[in-house]
Amino acid sequence: MSTALNALPLPQAHPGAARVGIGGPVGSGKTRLLEQLIPRFIARGIELAIITNDLATREDAERVQRSGLIDPQRVIPVETGACPHTAIREDPTLNLQMADALEARFKNLDLILIESGGDNLASTFSLDLVDYWIFVIDVAGGDDIPRKRGPGVLSCDLLVVNKYDLAPYVGVDLPRMRRESAQARDGRPVLFTNCATGDGVDAVVDAISRAVLFDQP
Amino acid sequence: MLILDRILGQASDPALADRLHDLSHAGQVEILSLSGSDIQRHRLRLASDRGTDCAIRLERHQQLRNGSVLMLDAQRAIVVQMQDQQFLSLQPRDTAAALELGYFAGNMHWTVRFAGDTLQIPLNGPETDYLERLAPMLADGRVQRA
Structure with a gap:
């Protein structure tokens, strides 16, 4: 690994925080994924902060703040008050302001995870807001979700299919869901997780690290 | 992995154009081909047309454009090329x-x-x-x- 020899003399003192979005339908396990990601990134020495979007409450932020996994001051809620996807796509101003405020307050942040307020299969993140984004669906939501080819499933950087352990209880053909997820994604990454136990989450951490953290641990 | 953390200028800038011209004759200009979506990103990892594993990491106020020069030294240059928007x-x-x-x-x-x-x-x-x-x-x- 080397750093480019550029014409300007001084390298950045700190490169700032990578911003990663986590979206997906209500109940798919976005907050649970957050709770699994937090200790893993902290264990790797990553300086982390969280933004959670909720429709009309601070439920998700308070849950993460109470979790004991992270300094509660590093968790900020955004109340979207309306269509949750608007705040991560059409007008991400609120989230941009919150991310800037976190970086101003915690000078050495490496990573800000931005959880969406939960939406349908059409939600996507603005690339003005995030550098990389994950879309979380779950097996219990039905094995037809990848076949429905929603914009979230098709255009995210990483598709996470959560709760794969529930497949036998909800009549889902897991091998078929794996196959159809891969087909819908046309070679782009898909990972299967069980965020209740943390199974599969290390691969999500590795994917984020490789994509946007680069030389950070 | 080659970290590219600043935009030095545009390929069309007179101060850079001559150097790029000379390097291109020597086959030393590498291209990072980005889609209209990816060019909006501030962090991105991708391979150049020569296979160099590049990690773009820009400050928030910087914005990639077609022709952005991300590396330039005596041996080689790396330049962003935006794919034609369909x-x-x-x-x-x-x-x-x-x-x-x-x-x-x-x-x-x-x-x-x-x-x-x-x-x-x-x-x-x-x-x-x-x-x-x-x-x-x-x-x-x-x-x-x-």
Whole structure:
């Protein structure tokens, strides 16, 4: 690994925080994924902060703040008050302001995870807001979700299919869901997780690290 | 992995153009080919046309453009090239169809631009994904491809 020899003399003192979005339908396990990601990134020495979007409450932020996994001051809620996807796509101003405020307050942040307020299969993140984004669906939501080819499933950087352990209880053909997820994604990454136990989450951490953290641990 | 953390200028800048010209003659200019979507990113990892594993990491106020020079030294340069943006051009049959098409495109959150009596959608993914959504309007002639 080397750093480019550029014409300007001084390298950045700190490169700032990578911003990663986590979206997906209500109940798919976005907050649970957050709770699994937090200790893993902290264990790797990553300086982390969280933004959670909720429709009309601070439920998700308070849950993460109470979790004991992270300094509660590093968790900020955004109340979207309306269509949750608007705040991560059409007008991400609120989230941009919150991310800037976190970086101003915690000078050495490496990573800000931005959880969406939960939406349908059409939600996507603005690339003005995030550098990389994950879309979380779950097996219990039905094995037809990848076949429905929603914009979230098709255009995210990483598709996470959560709760794969529930497949036998909800009549889902897991091998078929794996196959159809891969087909819908046309070679782009898909990972299967069980965020209740943390199974599969290390691969999500590795994917984020490789994509946007680069030389950070 | 080669970390590229600043934009040195544009390939068209006179101060850079001569050096790039000389390096290109020596075959030492590498291209990072980005889609219209990816060029909006501030962090991105991808391989150059020569296979160099590049990690772009820009400050928030910086923005990639076609021709952004991310590395330049005596041995080589790395320059961003934006892929041609493809558009799906659609022509509504009449005013009612135009209203419906405009509503539908908005409901799909598609970016659009207008060119005379056609509506043009920049494609961020396979064209077939867009045509699938538009199938009913295309099938009965309310809308046709221009």
